[in-house]
Amino acid sequence: MTIEEIIAARRAQSWREELRKSKKNKERTDIPRVHMNELDPEYRSHNKEEVNLGLTAEQAMMEAQRCLDCPNPTCMNGCPVSINIPTFVKQIEKGDFLEAAKTLKETSALPAVCGRVCPQEKQCESQCIYTQKLGKEAVAIGYLERFAADYERESGQISIPVIPEKNGIKVAVIGSGPAGLSFAGDMAQRGYDVTVFEALHEIGGVLKYGIPEFRLPNQIVDVEIDVLRQMGVQFITNCIIGKTISQEQLQAEGFKGIFIASGAGLPNFMNIPGENLVGVMSSNEYLTRVNLMDAANPESDTPVFMGKRVAVIGGGNTAMDSVRTARRLGAERAMIVYRRSEEEMPARIEEVKHAKEEGIEFLTLHNPIEYKGDARGRVTHMVLQKMELGEPDASGRRKPVVIEGAIEEIEVDEVIVSIGVSPNPLIPQSFSGLDVTKWGTIVVNQESMQSAVNHIYAGGDIVRGGATVILAMGDGRKAAAAMDADLKK
Structure with a gap:
């Protein structure tokens, strides 16, 4: 066989391999992204059970098949702790779930946590080739991370990283x-x-x-x-x-x-009239008391007031956590008050979706300017200034602008301020x-x-x-x- 024939044969073999891979990837891209199993909204809004239920093994393996084995896995560029995403995803595809968990632990001390609360849609998944080049939903990296970590925990075969001999420091x-x-x-x-x-x-x-x-x-x-x-x-x-x-x-x-x-x-406040009224508190205090101090229990040493008309000021994940907590503690009207539109909310899309499903009311383009109280000093109303969006500010989001004369007063018995921390x-x-x-x-x-x-x-x-x-x-x-x-x- 001549050199030219050898080169031609190799080119043909390479072409056939690329064609085979192309067909396989076409099959992969036709697989729809998995949807997380969730508790019923009405049921979950009255208890503290976890909303997301995780993936089954079949769902996880099918989702992992969507990964295209990119030569340059850009998803890793979006991971602050440098998880070897392609490796653990492919291990799940093969059914090597415990090995996938080990891979995660090589760089992450909290894989089961990150699989639940990290904004993958803004990080690793935002860099996935599906969203970057194909215009489709990214591989559900966060769901798969949670699956591997949960599988390991539930199997009882939790691996402990190998620790070298102590150096005495x-x-x-x-x-x-x-x-x-x-x-x-x-x-x-x-x-x-x-x-x-x-x-x-x-x-x-x-x-x-x-x-x-x-x-x-x-x-x-x-x-x-x-x-x-x-x-x-x-x-x-x-x-x-x-x-x-x-x-x-x-x-x-x-x-x-x-x-x-x-x-x-250290919680931030707006420094508006009425913030010192009883019933106005920070999201830090509210969540800490409920989550760590059993404040939802009336017999607790530090019970929290459980309002029926609760307003949460802010649009981040902490605001969503606060308003959804208030709903679970019996709020009949639980409201998010946010000065921009929903599109500008920093909260995860999933958290906004869950809040809406649970009956949370969204008062966007509203900003509190005063709280009013009764003779006992307890908050009874909030005064809201209606807003509209102007030009983008330094953060790139459109700046909220006051609509002159557009004022609204709403009855409340509890206000939770969630506008950031110091x-x-x-x-x-x-x-x-x-x-x-x-x-x-x-x-x-x-x-x-x-x-x-x-x-x-x-x-x-x-x-x-x-x-x-x-x-x-x-x-x-x-x-x-x-x-x-x-x-x-």
């Missing part, structure tokens, strides 16, 4: 939210003695106090935390760094590195040497998450001022890699 983590837990897991896998200090009585940070169980059951969080315990991470609760233990005491106890992940627990000021105020912005966030090197103090790193909301779970976890991973490199010098 102690590191401290301040805060047990997603940034702190991600950092702790990565440092434990590098052989460090890791101690996590948590101010509250429960481990999990915002995963426990900020996200209701109908979206993220506490049991799910506890299982992931238990894996970290088995990896050797120690947790100390009811310990306020900066009060219970000082910066100097941490150093005296031999901690060579400190990662600050104390979150953003960083917890305790650590910036009690630690010396840190650079702090006018917003109260800690200044860090964005590549390493290192602060102005060499052995202190920070990430999550204390740096970002408010972010998603997965972005906070990405900060934790980045800080762990940088601190490890620094401590090995």
